[in-house]
Amino acid sequence: MTPAFYHVLHIVSLIVLTGGIFYGFAGSPDTRKKVLLITGIASIVQLVSGVGLLHKLGYGFPAWAIVKLVCWLALSALAGIGYRQRGRAGLFMLIVVAIVAVAVSAVYYRAF
Numbered sequence: 162m163t164p165a166f167y168h169v170l171h172i173v174s175l176i177v178l179t180g181g182i183f184y185g186f187a188g189s190p191d192t193r194k195k196v197l198l199i200t201g202i203a204s205i206v207q208l209v210s211g212v213g214l215l216h217k218l219g220y221g222f223p224a225w226a227i228v229k230l231v232c233w234l235a236l237s238a239l240a241g242i243g244y245r246q247r248g249r250a251g252l253f254m255l256i257v258v259a260i261v262a263v264a265v266s267a268v269y270y271r272a273f
């Protein structure tokens with residue numbers, strides 16, 4: 162598989178994962194199972210494509226990728242939070258945006 166293929170998988174799965182988390186804040190309770198299934202698959206695809214990119218691009222496992230891995234863990238753990246924490250939707254949406262912002266900054270700045 163080419164790096165471009167992994168890139169496309171990586172970004173599309175990120176959009177699906179983040180979109181699914183946000184959907185959870187408004188979706189009716191009977192959609193929970195399907196949303197958890199979709200975000201679960203997206204989360205795995207994002208990790209596999211990220212590791213694939215590290216390998217294909219010969220990066221080894223730099224510190225910025227470790228930051229991204231922690232962000233991926235946090236984001237994946239938040240899948241479904243919308244169904245459990247409706248009352249604090251604003252706070253958790255902010256947390257999701259902050260996690261994505263840290264991960265995207267890590268890959269663009271590579272400050273460490």
Ligand code: HEM
Pocket residue numbers: 168171172175207208210211212214215218220226229230232233236260261264265268
């Ligand atoms: C919340 C988690 C994550 C977000 C928001 C995220 C976001 C992104 C974005 C936007 C890019 C495109 C950068 C570009 O091509 O200019 C990217 C590339 C990449 N990501 Fe992630 N990612 C996440 C998790 C991960 C994980 C867990 C890994 C590895 C274990 C990873 C490894 C990579 C690699 C190696 C690239 C390619 C960098 C390059 O083209 O030089 N990412 N990521």
